[in-house]
Amino acid sequence: MSKEQNNYYVDRRRFSDPLAAALQPPPGETPDQKAARVKREDEARKRSDHIDEMIRQDKLERKKTKAEVSVLLLGQSESGKSTTLKQFQLLHSPSAFHAERIAWRAVIYLNLVKSIRRILEALPLEDDEEEHDEDSLETATVIISARGRPPSAITGTRVPNYEDYRQRLEPLAELEERLTRLLSCPEEEDPVRLPPSSRSNGYNVTPNGDILVTNGRPTPTILIPDRNQSQSLPVSPLNGHGSSPTSQPSSQPSPIGSGSSSRSKEVAVHTSTNWKKAFSLGSRSKSPKTPHSGEIEGWWEDPDDPVHALNACAPAMQDLWRDPLVKKRLQEKKIRLEESSGFYLDEIYRITAKKYIPTDADVLKARLKTLGVVEHSFIIPSGNNKGARWKIYDVGGARNQRHAWAPYFEDVNAIIFLAPISAFDQVLTEDAQVNRLEDSLLLWKDVVSHKLLAKVNLVLFLNKIDLLQAKLEAGVRLNQHMISYGDRPNDFESIAKYFKSKFWNIHYASTPNKDRELYIHLTSVTDTRRTAIIIADVRDSIIKTNLRDLRLV
Numbered sequence: 001m002s003k004e005q006n007n008y009y010v011d012r013r014r015f016s017d018p019l020a021a022a023l024q025p026p027p028g029e030t031p032d033q034k035a036a037r038v039k040r041e042d043e044a045r046k047r048s049d050h051i052d053e054m055i056r057q058d059k060l061e062r063k064k065t066k067a068e069v070s071v072l073l074l075g076q077s078e079s080g081k082s083t084t085l086k087q088f089q090l091l092h093s094p095s096a097f098h099a100e101r102i103a104w105r106a107v108i109y110l111n112l113v114k115s116i117r118r119i120l121e122a123l124p125l126e127d128d129e130e131e132h133d134e135d136s137l138e139t140a141t142v143i144i145s146a147r148g149r150p151p152s153a154i155t156g157t158r159v160p161n162y163e164d165y166r167q168r169l170e171p172l173a174e175l176e177e178r179l180t181r182l183l184s185c186p187e188e189e190d191p192v193r194l195p196p197s198s199r200s201n202g203y204n205v206t207p208n209g210d211i212l213v214t215n216g217r218p219t220p221t222i223l224i225p226d227r228n229q230s231q232s233l234p235v236s237p238l239n240g241h242g243s244s245p246t247s248q249p250s251s252q253p254s255p256i257g258s259g260s261s262s263r264s265k266e267v268a269v270h271t272s273t274n275w276k277k278a279f280s281l282g283s284r285s286k287s288p289k290t291p292h293s294g295e296i297e298g299w300w301e302d303p304d305d306p307v308h309a310l311n312a313c314a315p316a317m318q319d320l321w322r323d324p325l326v327k328k329r330l331q332e333k334k335i336r337l338e339e340s341s342g343f344y345l346d347e348i349y350r351i352t353a354k355k356y357i358p359t360d361a362d363v364l365k366a367r368l369k370t371l372g373v374v375e376h377s378f379i380i381p382s383g384n385n386k387g388a389r390w391k392i393y394d395v396g397g398a399r400n401q402r403h404a405w406a407p408y409f410e411d412v413n414a415i416i417f418l419a420p421i422s423a424f425d426q427v428l429t430e431d432a433q434v435n436r437l438e439d440s441l442l443l444w445k446d447v448v449s450h451k452l453l454a455k456v457n458l459v460l461f462l463n464k465i466d467l468l469q470a471k472l473e474a475g476v477r478l479n480q481h482m483i484s485y486g487d488r489p490n491d492f493e494s495i496a497k498y499f500k501s502k503f504w505n506i507h508y509a510s511t512p513n514k515d516r517e518l519y520i521h522l523t524s525v526t527d528t529r530r531t532a533i534i535i536a537d538v539r540d541s542i543i544k545t546n547l548r549d550l551r552l553v
């Protein structure tokens with residue numbers, strides 16, 4: 001570069017940097033003037049440094065007194081994150097949890113109807129079993145056998161009553177369509193984009209202080225009247241004329257058992273949609289009910305409410321589920337509905353009763369895929385301290401949701417990572433080539449090796465141990481799906497120990513912070529009593545190790 005060019009760049013720099021320009025000695029400066037100027041600049045610099053230091057101290061002090069803990073729930077789809085969040089809610093804001101129970105009625109109905117559809121689809125003997133097997137990969141409850149299909153799956157058990165069941169259950173097809181339409185999020189395919197700035201927008205505070213992130217839209221506060229109160233219950237918006245924002249023109253439902261919508265997507269609700277409101281508060285167009293007003297008192301009096309179709313189909317559903325030939329056929333097809341929403345099948349008459357209100361356990365078992373990020377916030381008292389505000393973030397775990405996690409890494413105190421260890425013989429719903437346990441291990445490695453998370457407390461829930469136990473009792477062998485397990489005993493203790501050390505080793509090998517403590521729990525997060533104990537333990541460990549410096553304990 002020539003001297004001229006060089007000067008040009010220096011001048012440009014002066015122009016574009018006002019501070020540098022200001023510090024340039026004025027032309028013709030005498031030595032005395034220079035000494036005075038240098039002294040002034042020195043003093044200015046000292047004052048500026050002092051202000052910087054004060055700001056730093058102030059920030060530190062504010063951080064110390066900020067009684068706030070952020071916890072992020074991570075893990076693959078169906079690992080139990082939302083269920084864990086529900087357990088936190090049940091423990092720390094039970095009235096809000098109970099107030100929302102009624103909203104889950106629609107989800108539970110849909111879970112039940114989907115289970116019935118899956119059974120009906122599994123019954124017919126297909127000419128082409130290969131094609132049918134592929135159909136069943138739709139959910140993660142289907143087992144991929146390392147040794148191919150057993151001979152029984154090819155010969156197959158015929159269910160002579162199939163056509164009769166199908167006809168009796170036909171009304172459920174329309175109901176499934178309606179519930180799906182009302183619950184589903186139209187942007188389901190869209191990846192979630194949550195810039196960090198969006199985290200400060202759209203908070204909605206319930207009367208209990210619970211906060212939900214709603215991306216700017218209002219969050220429902222759902223109230224369920226006490227059973228003992230004479231107050232009327234709301235009329236259901238599930239009646240097909242509902243004013244739900246997600247209502248769309250009706251499309252023809254596919255006949256139940258036809259298999260034509262068997263690949264239909266799992267129902268997912270984006271955190272920005274108001275599904276709880278839509279399913280709880282009833283039609284706004286109807287005025288408040290009183291026992292003598294001649295108006296309907298509750299959803300069960302609304303002839304269009306889904307409960308009627310369900311209630312009418314209850315005997316057929318019960319016959320189907322109890323039929324030994326059906327059970328045999330499901331076994332042959334290796335479909336274990338008890339691992340997903342199938343547990344409602346054991347309680348058909350209770351769930352389809354006209355005045356059914358979901359219990360806590362029903363809500364914990366209800367499956368609704370998360371899209372986006374849900375924040376739940378509450379105060380947890382600790383000792384004499386007035387308590388810290390805990391914020392728990394529940395994220396979508398499906399592959400197209402995971403990029404929304406990173407913005408939350410920056411100021412999180414602890415991560416609860418869920419790995420469903422019963423899933424060793426299953427594949428991802430979003431990619432049938434990937435074993436679910438393998439996916440959990442890779443995801444775990446990504447999380448523990450992440451530099452931004454180096455100082456974050458890690459809690460690992462090896463979840464769904466109840467299902468693992470049931471699977472082992474049914475004779476499923478781990479080493480047929482994980483060759484590395486070798487010929488170790490196929491019992492629960494040995495397998496739990498093996499998984500613990502596998503996850504522990506990955507952490508040890510990949511963590512950027514060897515001093516970090518890792519807490520591992522064997523969990524079944526649908527079990528309220530045990531999970532409450534574990535949550536208390538997790539809470540204490542997070543507070544003790546993370547927040548001692550912040551004077552919270």
Ligand SMILES: Nc1nc2c(ncn2[C@@H]2O[C@H](COP(=O)(O)OP(=O)(O)OP(=O)(O)O)[C@@H](O)[C@H]2O)c(=O)[nH]1
Nearest residue numbers: 077078079080081082083365367370397464524525
């Ligand atoms: N039996 C049993 N079921 C569980 C357990 N944990 C979760 N479930 C059920 O598994 C299903 C999936 O759980 P969710 O909590 O919705 O899973 P998630 O991790 O939030 O999934 P995404 O929202 O898709 O990321 C629900 O029906 C839960 O009730 C468990 O330990 N045992």
Ligand SMILES: [Mg+2]
Nearest residue numbers: 081082369370
């Ligand atoms: Mg979820």
